[in-house]
Amino acid sequence: MNSIWVGVLGASAIAFFWKYLGHSIPEKYLQNARMLRINALIPIALLSALVGVQTFGQKSELVVDQRLAGVAVALIALILKAPYFIVVISAAATSAFIYSLR
Amino acid sequence: MFRATATQSLSVSLTVGLYGAAFGAAGVAAGFSILQTCLLSLLTFSGASQFAVVGIMGSGGSALSAIATAALLGLRNGLYGLRMAPVLRVRGAKRVLAAHVTIDESTGVAIGQEDLGEDAMRQGFWFTGLGVFLFWNLFTLAGALGAQAMGNPSAWGLDAAVPAAFLGLVWPRLLGNFERTLAISALTLAVLLTPLLPAGLPIIATVLLAITFGWKVRK
Numbered sequence: 516m517n518s519i520w521v522g523v524l525g526a527s528a529i530a531f532f533w534k535y536l537g538h539s540i541p542e543k544y545l546q547n548a549r550m551l552r553i554n555a556l557i558p559i560a561l562l563s564a565l566v567g568v569q570t571f572g573q574k575s576e577l578v579v580d581q582r583l584a585g586v587a588v589a590l591i592a593l594i595l596k597a598p599y600f601i602v603v604i605s606a607a608a609t610s611a612f613i614y615s616l617r
Numbered sequence: 618m619f620r621a622t623a624t625q626s627l628s629v630s631l632t633v634g635l636y637g638a639a640f641g642a643a644g645v646a647a648g649f650s651i652l653q654t655c656l657l658s659l660l661t662f663s664g665a666s667q668f669a670v671v672g673i674m675g676s677g678g679s680a681l682s683a684i685a686t687a688a689l690l691g692l693r694n695g696l697y698g699l700r701m702a703p704v705l706r707v708r709g710a711k712r713v714l715a716a717h718v719t720i721d722e723s724t725g726v727a728i729g730q731e732d733l734g735e736d737a738m739r740q741g742f743w744f745t746g747l748g749v750f751l752f753w754n755l756f757t758l759a760g761a762l763g764a765q766a767m768g769n770p771s772a773w774g775l776d777a778a779v780p781a782a783f784l785g786l787v788w789p790r791l792l793g794n795f796e797r798t799l800a801i802s803a804l805t806l807a808v809l810l811t812p813l814l815p816a817g818l819p820i821i822a823t824v825l826l827a828i829t830f831g832w833k834v835r836k
Contacts, residue, residue: 521680523653526670526687527660533691534716537698538705553831554696556799557689560827562665562787563800564807564820569672569780572811585777589784598632599785603639606781607774614771 581617585610619737622730626744629722633664634752636782640667641760643779646770647675651761658757662750663720665690665786672779673817682817689824697724704738718746799830 570586571577585606592602637658644654649671657667666687673683698719704727707715723746730737767773791797803823810819 518680519649519653519674522670522674522683523649523657524660525680525684526666526691527657529684529688530661530663530666530691530694531717533688533695534698534719535713537695537700537719538702538712538716540699548834549832551696552834553828554692556796556827556831557824558665558693559787559790559796559799560803560823560830561669561686561690561820562783562790563803564823565669565672565783566780566787567804567808568676568811568820569783570777571808572676572816574677575812575816577808577811581771581774582777582780585774586780586784589777589781593785593788600632600635600639602785603636603778603781607778609774610777611772611774614774 581610581613584613619730619733619740622726622733622737622741623744625729626726626741626748629726629745630748630752633722633749634756636664637753637756638760638763639778639782640664640671640753641757641762642764642767642775643668643675643760643782644671644757645761645764646775646779647671649675651758651765654761655754655758658754661687661691662717662753663687663691663694664753665783668779668782668786669820672783673820676816678817679815682815682821686817686820689821693721694719697721700724701727701742704735705742715742715746718743718750720746720749722746722749795830795835799826802826 566586570582571579588609589602589606592605640658641654644657645651657670661667661670669686669690670683673686674680698716701715701719701724705715723742726745727738727742730741764770764775770776787800791800803826806826807819807823810822814822
């Protein structure tokens with residue numbers, strides 16, 4: 516079994532484990548305010564990190580290329596309150612356009 | 618049957634389901650097969666975790682760092698389960714199904730029906746959960762097939778679609794300066810660590826920032 520399969524099945528197993536655990540433990544065992552605060556912040560940190568790495572990372576190097584222009588347009592679309600799908604499509608179209616100029 | 622609730626469930630299911638196409642395309646562009654991409658949508662069924670797995674492994678990260686990041690991103694679904702369990706009151710196979718469709722959207726719509734009572738909350742949860750599941754998986758398949766037909770991901774801008782998808786996921790959470798500061802710090806830290814650590818770890822490292830930011834009560 517190659518590593519992609521390990522990733523697919525491992526992520527699926529743990530995703531379901533959390534969901535089922537939540538449905539199975541009494542609410543009173545999880546009322547720690549600090550844990551709830553940190554839990555709300557973890558997705559913000561991870562998703563922002565992913566934005567950065569997927570925009571500038573190329574294996575273990577940092578590069579500036581057509582992706583940055585695409586993400587910049589996505590940011591503008593979000594500021595203009597565009598729906599999610601438009602955000603993604605406008606980023607892709609911008610990046611593809613700049614790539615085609617090379 | 619609460620009609621306003623049903624309408625809301627349907628519109629959320631369709632809109633969110635459409636992002637499935639972006640995920641399907643991203644999976645294939647990252648080197649996952651169509652089957653592997655579709656299984657992530659069927660079995661993991663949690664958008665941010667799925668994008669993390671294909672994003673990290675597609676850029677050379679290990680399965681372990683992909684699973685760890687997916688686990689951290691999926692943790693909140695457990696908290697949603699905690700919130701929904703006393704409303705749904707299901708056991709056995711029904712609880713397994715309820716757990717599987719416990720995501721941002723199903724919980725969000727259910728909580729939005731609080732004024733209408735628990736029946737409306739339950740309907741909102743099930744309609745939205747099952748509706749998103751249906752459309753998310755259909756559009757994942759469509760996106761994966763489409764990306765395979767396209768060939769070079771960069772020529773179609775798929776390389777920028779993935780970070781844009783993450784940006785769109787984090788955007789609604791950036792409610793104030795506190796959240797924005799955390800986001801910019803995490804982005805910067807992960808980028809700076811990229812040349813220094815194996816792929817995947819720079820992302821996981823930003824959890825330390827979330828812990829630091831969340832440790833003290835905000836004034």
